[in-house]
Amino acid sequence: MDNLTENIPINRIKTSRISELDFDNMKFGRVFTDHIFVLDYFDGQWQNPRLQPQGELHFSPKISAIHYGQSIFEGLKAYKRIDSESIMLFRPKENARRFAESAKRMCMPPVPENIFMQAITQLVLLDKAWIPKGENQFLYIRPVLFATDDYIGIRPSDNYCFVVFACPLGEPYYKEYINVKVEKKYARACAGGTGTAKSAGNYAGALYPAKLAQEQGFDQLLWTDAKEHQYIEESGTMNVMFRIDDTLITAPIGSTVLSGITRDSVLNIARSYGITIEERYLSVNELREAAKEGRLKEVFGTGTAVGIQKIGSVTLDDKKYVIPVSDKELSFAIKLDKALKNIIAGQTNDINKWMLEL
Secondary structure, three states: OOOOOOOOOOOOOOOOOOHOOOOOOOOOOOOOOEEEEEEEEEEOEEEEEEEEEEEOOOOOOOEEEEEEEEEEOOOOOOOOEOOOOEEHHHHOOHHHHHHHHHHHHHHOOOHHHHHHHHHHHHHHHHHHHHOOHHHHHHHEEEEEEEEEOOOOOOOOOOOEEEEEEEEEEOOOOOOOOOEEEEEEOOOOOOOOOOOOOHHHHHHHHHHHHHHHHOOOOOEEEEOOOOOOOEEEEEEEOEEEEEEEEEEEOOOEEEEEEEHHHHHHHHHHHHHHHEEEEOOEEHHHHHHHHHHHHHOOOOOOOOOOOOOEEEEEEEEEEOOEOOOOOOOOOOHHHHHHHHHHHHHHOOOOOOOOOEEEEE
């Protein structure tokens, strides 16, 4: 297995499509690079790694992933430094770790870290011309693992496919400030469930309540616990943080809250600044009272796609609480966002060794 990805066969695309890319107008998840990485799992082992042109993969409609949801994914970023041609990845080994944990929870064979890292590295280097170089631009990388048994019996699949593809991005995932609603009817995850895994089903189950919220004018939901709907857990595409007075509060990692890599990075930076942090569940009542009393200073989300996303209002039981726009010198979100971006851009010493140069 150690030598599996040392000499990956490459079937290069005949004519690159990069000339079709408008680097000033890159929509999320709409344009993809020339190649994909593919690896199969059968006969109890990983085999047949290859880099091939971006295109269709052909599977039977009977594959287990379609029927029983054995499918997980990750998201990470590659950057080109503005002042050089250096290609950098942000904390990819953490993605490899989380990918393996998601696989274990979904009863799938974990992709070994060395294979995960080689798949990412080789694809990014092959398609490095697609990495935009502008400020706040990056290459978004999507590893996915899904079951491929041609069998509809309910059991873990024996066969799987690991695929990595990428798309260039240069626009915010959301607008500068978003409006969210505290969801107290539907649930994203329950204790003991798959909420801490990046499994496809988690996102599918969230689509309907998110659609209802969007029809009401909201950008996203703040999910509450499935049992009582009294404690805030996370948002649709983000972990979420609340600044009450000068304390930063965020839900702890558990079976209902995703172990966010951006979350961990932001908390690490916040601690270095001496910001008081409480990793605990914030109750809906505490959120309401803090908002009423003017003690709710900031709310923001953290995630790979969004980075640090400011939240402009929270609606709770049909009452809209507008979050005051903090002075830039006092804003936790702005301060932490700048610090994180400076590390990524190489403008600040990377003391934690988060950036990996290819």
